[in-house]
Amino acid sequence: MTTRRTPLLFVALCLAPALLGLVVFRLYPIALAISDSLFNVVKGDTIFVGLSNYLALFADSAFWKSLQVTLWFNLLMNPIQIALALGLALLYVQKFRGITLYRILFLIPIGVSLPTAVLIWRIMLTPDGLVNGLLNVGGLPAQPWLTSEGLALYSIIAIATWKGISYWMIFIVGGLQNISPEIYDAARIDGARAWQRLFYITVPLLRPTLLFVLVADVSINFLLFAPIFMLTQGGPADSTNVLMYEAYKSGFIFGDMGRAMAIIVVVVLLLLVIVGLQFKLLSSRAEAAA
Amino acid sequence: MKIWKSAAALGLVAGMLTTAALAQDKTLNMVVIEGGDTTAMKAVVDSYVATHPGIKINLQSYPFAQFFQVAELRLRSKDKGVDLVYVDAPLVASYASRGFLSEIDKGIDVSTLVQTSVDAGKYDGKQYALPINNSAQVLFYNKALFKAAGITPPDGLTVDQSATQKDIDALASSKRWTWEQIADAAKKLTVKDGGRTTQYGFSVEQFGELYQLQPFGESLGTDVISADGKTAEGYLDSEAWTKAATYWANLYNDWGVSPKGLGYGEAAQLFTTGKLAMFAGGTWNLPILSATSVDYGVAPYPYFEGGKALTPTGSWYIGVNAASANQAEAFDFAKYLTTSDEGARTWFKSLNQLPVFKPLLDEISTSADFDKFPQNVFRMGVYDSLNTAKARPVTSAYGQLQDAFRSAFVDIANGVAVADALKAAVQKYDAAVTRVAQ
Numbered sequence: 001m002t003t004r005r006t007p008l009l010f011v012a013l014c015l016a017p018a019l020l021g022l023v024v025f026r027l028y029p030i031a032l033a034i035s036d037s038l039f040n041v042v043k044g045d046t047i048f049v050g051l052s053n054y055l056a057l058f059a060d061s062a063f064w065k066s067l068q069v070t071l072w073f074n075l076l077m078n079p080i081q082i083a084l085a086l087g088l089a090l091l092y093v094q095k096f097r098g099i100t101l102y103r104i105l106f107l108i109p110i111g112v113s114l115p116t117a118v119l120i121w122r123i124m125l126t127p128d129g130l131v132n133g134l135l136n137v138g139g140l141p142a143q144p145w146l147t148s149e150g151l152a153l154y155s156i157i158a159i160a161t162w163k164g165i166s167y168w169m170i171f172i173v174g175g176l177q178n179i180s181p182e183i184y185d186a187a188r189i190d191g192a193r194a195w196q197r198l199f200y201i202t203v204p205l206l207r208p209t210l211l212f213v214l215v216a217d218v219s220i221n222f223l224l225f226a227p228i229f230m231l232t233q234g235g236p237a238d239s240t241n242v243l244m245y246e247a248y249k250s251g252f253i254f255g256d257m258g259r260a261m262a263i264i265v266v267v268v269l270l271l272l273v274i275v276g277l278q279f280k281l282l283s284s285r286a287e288a289a290a
Numbered sequence: 291m292k293i294w295k296s297a298a299a300l301g302l303v304a305g306m307l308t309t310a311a312l313a314q315d316k317t318l319n320m321v322v323i324e325g326g327d328t329t330a331m332k333a334v335v336d337s338y339v340a341t342h343p344g345i346k347i348n349l350q351s352y353p354f355a356q357f358f359q360v361a362e363l364r365l366r367s368k369d370k371g372v373d374l375v376y377v378d379a380p381l382v383a384s385y386a387s388r389g390f391l392s393e394i395d396k397g398i399d400v401s402t403l404v405q406t407s408v409d410a411g412k413y414d415g416k417q418y419a420l421p422i423n424n425s426a427q428v429l430f431y432n433k434a435l436f437k438a439a440g441i442t443p444p445d446g447l448t449v450d451q452s453a454t455q456k457d458i459d460a461l462a463s464s465k466r467w468t469w470e471q472i473a474d475a476a477k478k479l480t481v482k483d484g485g486r487t488t489q490y491g492f493s494v495e496q497f498g499e500l501y502q503l504q505p506f507g508e509s510l511g512t513d514v515i516s517a518d519g520k521t522a523e524g525y526l527d528s529e530a531w532t533k534a535a536t537y538w539a540n541l542y543n544d545w546g547v548s549p550k551g552l553g554y555g556e557a558a559q560l561f562t563t564g565k566l567a568m569f570a571g572g573t574w575n576l577p578i579l580s581a582t583s584v585d586y587g588v589a590p591y592p593y594f595e596g597g598k599a600l601t602p603t604g605s606w607y608i609g610v611n612a613a614s615a616n617q618a619e620a621f622d623f624a625k626y627l628t629t630s631d632e633g634a635r636t637w638f639k640s641l642n643q644l645p646v647f648k649p650l651l652d653e654i655s656t657s658a659d660f661d662k663f664p665q666n667v668f669r670m671g672v673y674d675s676l677n678t679a680k681a682r683p684v685t686s687a688y689g690q691l692q693d694a695f696r697s698a699f700v701d702i703a704n705g706v707a708v709a710d711a712l713k714a715a716v717q718k719y720d721a722a723v724t725r726v727a728q
Contacts, residue, residue, distance in 0.1 A: 127550070136485065147704040253358070253693060254693075
């Protein structure tokens with residue numbers, strides 16, 4: 001009955017602006033990237049080269065190293081961000097004295113724009129900066145946060161996490177508030193402990209929210225560029241040279257748009273596969289559980 | 291209400307008038323580097339516009355760190371909003387090979403310009419860019435800090451002496467300090483308080499830049515890349531460059547005499563506040579230093595013991611965007627800027643860069659106006675440009691070379707092993723050359 005009464009034209013009209021946006025801002029750039037990746041500019045002429053930009057990437061050690069950095073970066077950062085965002089959200093919904101102050105504190109990073117946050121962190125992480133000053137007070141030696149091969153990537157993960165988690169926290173808070181309190185009451189009566197309530201009630205019921213956060217977070221972090229551009233330029237020794245930065249350098253510094261676009265298409269494909277896997281794993285289990 | 295209405299009406303009329311004026315005038319747009327270069331260009335533009343009614347020149351300035359990307363992008367997209375563009379000497383080949391620049395009007399007489407500089411603006415035998423100025427690097431030292439440390443400073447030019455071209459030729463050919471002498475002095479001039487360095491002995495002005503560091507390894511006998519530009523293997527990772535890069539590593543790590551990662555203009559700032567005893571930098575620092583109370587001297591750019599004295603050279607050129615709709619007007623301004631007496635003088639006065647305009651160079655060598663400090667420092671530039679100047683390598687992958695070189699030297703200063711960093715740079719450059727040559 002309901003299907004027959006759906007006003008198709010009205011639905012289409014309502015969706016049109018969003019679909020138009022999707023085409024203009026998402027599909028068109030992807031199509032453009034794919035088409036540009038098939039061309040090279042040689043001595044002023046644009047020449048069709050087929051898949052040779054992709055084949056060149058296979059033999060390109062800089063690309064493989066960059067891919068490795070990108071995967072390691074995301075493998076670490078996404079679980080950390082989601083775990084911390086979940087922890088913050090659980091704290092956020094508690095009721096105790098001074099909770100308002102705590103809530104304000106953890107919402108601050110959302111209000112700071114990313115470049116501003118990155119600049120502030122850069123100042124704090126300089127050799128003579130606040131962070132090393134605190135280490136000195138604690139009797140520890142100063143650390144080369146952004147200039148050593150072993151630390152730079154982790155410093156960037158820390159900064160991006162500081163900036164990102166309160167944003168994701170808000171989604172999880174929304175999810176938590178959707179869980180009916182009666183379920184917890186029933187569990188308490190049955191004698192479930194706090195950690196049992198977390199793992200057997202909260203996390204399973206949060207699954208749709210967590211799936212969204214996971215997919216959105218992974219997509220954003222795969223495309224993360226600003227902190228690397230502003231802090232390390234891919235260095236030291238290419239330890240923070242993620243694919244997005246490698247593509248930027250190729251296209252905008254060296255004028256090799258064909259290679260840059262080929263890298264971008266690889267990133268998009270990689271992301272599609274990862275997001276597809278996440279959907280398959282998480283949503284099917286959610287249905288089975290329900 | 292009435293006031294608002296008449297104001298709005300006035301605004302409308304004024305707006306129409308400007309639009310009408312713009313329609314008659316030709317407006318040229320030029321991309322240029324922010325700072326002193328823009329100020330100097332503004333001065334030349336003002337004097338040009340005064341005698342060329344109907345022409346307006348709009349300067350679009352970008353910070354040094356972004357300039358190359360912006361220029362690359364706007365030229366590649368055949369942006370008609372750019373008529374004139376500032377071109378770094380080694381990029382002429384890269385731009386010209388991709389058809390970004392118009393061939394320079396053959397009617398422009400370049401016989402008043404230094405021939406080697408003119409030649410560096412050629413690609414495939416054709417002139418694509420005109421030299422605006424040359425550059426010279428010298429060693430600035432703080433006399434008071436040397437005195438306080440009880441060390442004899444290098445022989446150089448200071449405020450209380452005047453010097454003829456002959457005096458300076460003698461100084462530059464026989465009393466040039468070696469990098470080993472710099473290291474010895476720098477160690478004694480570095481002051482540490484607890485874990486912090488409160489006074490640094492030495493620094494280069496441009497941290498890790500090929501322009502500034504090319505003479506490091508090359509003065510020991512090996513070029514950065516092969517003469518045909520096809521590879522850096524056996525060059526940038528050679529024994530000579532390993533020795534040079536090890537010295538560089540020691541400056542920042544073992545000896546700890548140099549501050550890491552100085553940005554644009556920071557060396558001069560540390561120097562004038564007495565926190566840096568010596569720095570190797572361009573003559574464009576002279577007006578900045580002379581405007582402060584710091585008592586300084588200027589010595590020739592150092593070289594390695596047993597090596598050959600070589601100095602950085604080459605600077606900015608002007609080119610005309612091939613996509614520009616105002617070719618004739620753009621060439622006329624380029625001609626004025628580079629080959630006219632008035633244009634060259636205005637530029638030199640404002641920016642203090644070694645000129646390429648021969649009458650001005652002769653004047654520097656012979657006129658009594660240049661006997662006194664700091665004007666006589668330009669005579670050191672004249673000596674170096676004739677005797678020790680070594681141009682940057684010509685390669686269509688210059689951008690990649692510059693980037694690979696910078697990454698390697700920044701990494702080395704940050705503690706990455708010399709051999710690893712140089713090897714990585716060689717790999718990056720060789721891969722880029724193969725890609726560009728396709």
